[in-house]
Amino acid sequence: MPDTPAIEVSHLFKTYAGVAAVSDITFTVARGEILGFLGPNGAGKSTTMRILTGYLPATSGSVTICGLPVASQPDEVKRRIGYMPENNPLPEDMRVSEYLYFRGRLKEIPRRKLGPRIDEVLEVCDLKRVRHKIIGKLSKGFRQRVGIAEAILAEPPVIIMDEPTIGLDPHQILIVRDLIASLRGRMTVIISSHILPEIEVTCDRVLIINQGRVVAQGTPADLRREILGHSNYELEIAGDTSALPPLLAAIEPTLRISAESATDAAGFRRVTLTTDREDEIGEPLLRALTAQNFRLRSFSRAHSTLEDVFLAATRRSWDVTAPLSRPRKVKSAAINKEGAG
Numbered sequence: 001m002p003d004t005p006a007i008e009v010s011h012l013f014k015t016y017a018g019v020a021a022v023s024d025i026t027f028t029v030a031r032g033e034i035l036g037f038l039g040p041n042g043a044g045k046s047t048t049m050r051i052l053t054g055y056l057p058a059t060s061g062s063v064t065i066c067g068l069p070v071a072s073q074p075d076e077v078k079r080r081i082g083y084m085p086e087n088n089p090l091p092e093d094m095r096v097s098e099y100l101y102f103r104g105r106l107k108e109i110p111r112r113k114l115g116p117r118i119d120e121v122l123e124v125c126d127l128k129r130v131r132h133k134i135i136g137k138l139s140k141g142f143r144q145r146v147g148i149a150e151a152i153l154a155e156p157p158v159i160i161m162d163e164p165t166i167g168l169d170p171h172q173i174l175i176v177r178d179l180i181a182s183l184r185g186r187m188t189v190i191i192s193s194h195i196l197p198e199i200e201v202t203c204d205r206v207l208i209i210n211q212g213r214v215v216a217q218g219t220p221a222d223l224r225r226e227i228l229g230h231s232n233y234e235l236e237i238a239g240d241t242s243a244l245p246p247l248l249a250a251i252e253p254t255l256r257i258s259a260e261s262a263t264d265a266a267g268f269r270r271v272t273l274t275t276d277r278e279d280e281i282g283e284p285l286l287r288a289l290t291a292q293n294f295r296l297r298s299f300s301r302a303h304s305t306l307e308d309v310f311l312a313a314t315r316r317s318w319d320v321t322a323p324l325s326r327p328r329k330v331k332s333a334a335i336n337k338e339g340a341g
């Protein structure tokens with residue numbers, strides 16, 4: 001059934017001893033799509049992923065993977081998923097290739113295919129030079145890649161990775177990011193992460209959850225438009241800035257000065273302009289400023305990041321639920337800062 005979404009989650013709920021961890025989550029993931037799963041600590045990401053992979057039963061709701069219901073066919077579903085759990089535990093005393101051989105046999109990859117397939121994943125994950133090393137002696141970056149190699153070994157249609165870049169240095173993050181991007185179109189991938197720039201460059205679509213609920217979803221560009229609804233221009237300008245507001249309003253009615261510094265020794269001040277429109281107005285703006293004899297030393301459009309979206313979306317959801325859950329609001333504020341770091 002090529003038209004069936006790879007993953008369909010409908011009205012999913014999970015409570016632990018009466019406490020809700022996931023509340024009414026619904027989403028689908030198309031085949032070949034890479035979905036980023038974002039949320040502060042305790043938002044319910046790992047719980048959702050564990051339900052998707054059949055390792056944890058849902059309290060209610062349904063999940064299908066490639067059209068198969070997880071609740072009634074967990075073993076069939078597990079065969080179609082490569083899962084890399086958070087802090088992926090690996091056997092410390094096994095060698096890399098030995099471990100992959102062992103996992104491949106458990107995944108029922110025929111013996112004659114397993115050797116060449118292990119060579120392939122070692123190549124893709126840049127692990128060839130450590131294939132005979134003991135896993136316990138590997139650095140964190142190599143161990144993460146061993147986890148990814150294991151997840152993709154049986155070429156499952158769906159890959160689920162919980163925080164695959166956690167604890168890695170920027171160079172290792174780049175390698176893992178390229179590795180995940182190389183799966184685009186061939187496998188359906190869900191990645192949870194706090195590292196927002198990672199999600200932004202790797203994922204086709206993003207789902208933001210907070211307090212067990214979906215608070216926003218879409219492409220990074222859609223989310224920026226929907227949640228932030230504005231764009232900024234930064235300029236260093238010399239001239240009579242009190243004449244700016246009518247000039248800006250003539251270009252675009254919502255264009256306004258949102259921040260302005262003091263004038264420096266050379267007569268320039270740094271000004272931030274904000275508009276509620278997302279479309280590009282840089283060219284008419286520049287033309288109007290120079291026609292009015294303003295001097296410009298720099299001019300740039302400040303692109304809002306997914307981090308801004310994440311903070312705005314989680315803040316918005318806390319505002320909605322705050323009267324019901326005041327103690328957790330304090331936790332979230334700290335968490336959101338951590339997420340931004």
Ligand SMILES: Nc1ncnc2c1ncn2[C@@H]1O[C@H](COP(=O)(O)OP(=O)(O)OP(=O)(O)O)[C@@H](O)[C@H]1O
Pocket residue numbers: 016017020021039040041042043044045046047048086
């Ligand atoms: N086994 C469990 N028993 C009781 N409560 C749990 C259990 N596992 C998770 N929780 C609670 O469920 C909520 C969601 O946790 P979950 O681990 O799914 O969040 P998360 O988004 O993955 O967080 P993190 O980014 O910290 O891993 C949290 O409030 C957590 O304390």
